[in-house]
Amino acid sequence: MKNAIEVRKLCKNYKGFQLKDVDIILPKGMIMGFIGENGAGKTTTIKAMLNIIHTDGGEVKIFGMNVKENEKKIKEDIGVVLDDSFLSEYFNVIDVNQFMKHMYNNWDEELYFKYVDRFQLDKKKKVKEYSSGMKMKLKIAVALSHHPKLLILDEPTSGLDPVARNEILDIFQDFIQDEEHSIFVSSHITSDLEHIADYITFINDGKIVFTETRDKLLETYGIVKCSEEDFKKIDKKDFIKYKKNRYEYEILIDNKVEFQKKYHVEIIDKPTIENIMLIYIKGEK
Amino acid sequence: MKTVVGLMVKDFLNIKSYRTTLMFLLILYAITSFANDNIATFIPICVPLIFGMLGISSFSYDSIAKADKYVLTLPITKKDMVRAKYLYVFILTVLGTIVGIVLSIFLQIVKTGGLTNIESIIGASIGALLGMMVLQIFEIPVMYIFGAEKGRIIQMAAIVLLMFIISGISILVMKVFQISLEQFLDILIHYGIAIITAMVALFYIISYKISLNVFIKKEV
Structure with missing residues (x-):
């Protein structure tokens, strides 16, 4: 497999x-x-x-x-975390354990409470009393505790x-x-x-x-910022989409090296995933 | 079966916080029936009613947490979920009936020093249990079809409709067999319990099948 x-x-x-x-x-x-x-x-x-x-x-x-x-x-x-749903607003972490040990053959109670302690989840509080961050940590603890x-x-x-996001990302990296x-x-x-x-x-x-x-997106994709005049000189085939801002054009390209060779552009910005997503959604071709 | 038990555990854990209120209600009922001299009927009818309603409230707990969607990410089937719900509601109603019987007997002994009307207590309890089950036959599919929010309103209409249906059937039976109301009630008392129990059991199974069919097709 x-x-x-x-x-x-x-x-x-x-x-x-x-x-x-x-x-x-x-x-x-x-x-x-x-x-x-x-x-x-x-x-x-x-x-x-x-x-x-x-x-x-x-x-x-x-x-x-x-x-x-x-x-x-x-x-x-499989361990699943859904943003908007969980078991019950009236459960505490001990209730969650009571339920989960009936659900998974591999449910590891010790591991679960290790995560509960690591995330500093109050054992007596009900889920509805948790902050949204605490709720998410509980869901993640549950998702990880049956060795998925x-x-x-x-x-x-x-x-x-x-801080909590970083902690969670570290856990995913460990996993x-x-x-x-x-x-x-x-x-x-x-x-x-x-x-x-x-x-x-x-x-x-x-x-x-x-x-x-991810590496291709961040290393070979690029964003070129130029004037309307320069934009008109660019062949449509050479970019994915463009976005017209108030003073400039933002052009999303998927091959920085080729583009630079062809148009001799001095600066091509390294995009973030958010940039790429925004130009794809809001941009035109 | 392990997962079905787990789902029932979830529903029982949900009503854990209701313990104090339940105790308060039981004490209130005990005092009321003690004072009004109707221990043998009031307690055996009201307690299963409360427990049965508590069972149906599990749909609201699930709705608030959007639990169905989450539970379906676990190694469980929709069939397990419907089966667990019916078992939970049934067990809770039976538990309510037993609590009602025990409480009535206790109060009767405290009040009279003996147990003179055990037949009335048992009769009222079985009647209440069957009555609650008849309601649940309608209530549970309504909850699956319309969801907990709308279902609560629609179940009221269903109860009224149910009363009309039962009255209609009773009148029809009396007309077809040309018997009076007294004769009809007499037949019910002597032979009715067995027939009604069998009918309720049969319709409980049909109700389960309908709910299962609805829930399997439903997008949570």
């Missing part, structure tokens, strides 16, 4: 929204960041991957097995302050040290993904725009 996740031609139709021919391949041992604006289809894709919603086409394989045919077996080895091989995380760092482990993580905080992701998959309006390695 080479790939942790294989999603092929996944389709889901809602009134007013379509997930169309989504293809995602996450090789084993890698971290994939899943980006896109609100409503682009990130959570729908994750729900379809986990067989929580019915799909209208395509196939999802996890650990090489069809998710519909081997749901229970697959889910024994794959983490599927929907916005795991939302609501966390920079991925094992070659058998993989992470699929959707996030709005694209700077987090720049630190940890091996691959970035970008979804927009229900369609996958690209899957690239």
Whole structure:
């Protein structure tokens, strides 16, 4: 089994929204960041991957097995964090343990309480009394405590302050040290993904725009800023999209070296994932 | 089965915080029935009612936390979830019936120094248990179809509809067999419990099948 996740031609139709021919391949041992604006289809894709919603086409394989045919077996080895849902607002961490030990064959009580202590989660407080950061830490502790091989995380760092975010990212880095482990993580905080992701998959309006390695995105992609006059001299084939600002044009290119050779541009800015996402969404061709 | 038990544990843990309120209600009922001299009927009817309603409230707890979506990320099927919900509601209602019987017997002994009307207590308790189960036959699918929020309002309408249906069936039976209300009640008292129990069990299973069918098709 080479790939942790294989999603092929996944389709889901809602009134007013379509997930169309989504293809995602996450090789084993890698971290994939899943980006896109609100409503682009990130959570729908994750729900379809986990067989929580019915799909209208395509196939999802996890650990090489069809998710519909081997749901229970697959889910024994997955840790999931969903941004907006959990077990109960009235549970404390001890209640969560009581429940979880019935759910997973591999539930590791000792490991769970180790995370609870590490995250300084109050054992007596109910979930509803936790801050959003604390809630997220609890969900992450639960996701990690049955020795999963794959983490599927929907916005795991939302609501966390920079210190807590850093701490969580370190935990993900530790997790991925094992070659058998993989992470699929959707996030709005694209700077987090720049630190940890091996691959970035970008979804927009229900369609996958690209899957690239982080290094390719950050090293070969570039942003050229120029005047309208200079912009008119550039061949459409040589850039992905452009964005017209008040005083200049911002052009997203995917091959810095070639572009520099052809147009002799002095400065090409190194893009952030956020820059790339913004120009893709807001830009024109 | 382990996961089904786990889901029931979740629902029982959810109502843990309700313990004090429940104790307060039981004490209040005990005092009221003690003072009004209706221990044999009031307690055996009210206690299963409260426990049964508490069972249905688990839908609201799940709705607040959006728990269904999260639970489906665990190694569990929708079938396990519906099965666990029915078992939980049923067990809680039976537990309420047992608590009602024990409390009534205790109060009766304290008040009269003996146990003279055990038949009334048991009769009222079984009646209340079956009554609650009849309500749940409608309530649970309503919760799955409409969700906890809308379901709460719709279940009120369902209860009224249910009362009309039961009255309608009773009138129909009396007309077809040309018997009076007294004769009808007499038949019910002598032979009715077995028939009603069998009917309730059958409809409880049908209700489960409907809920399962609805939940499998539902997008959480």
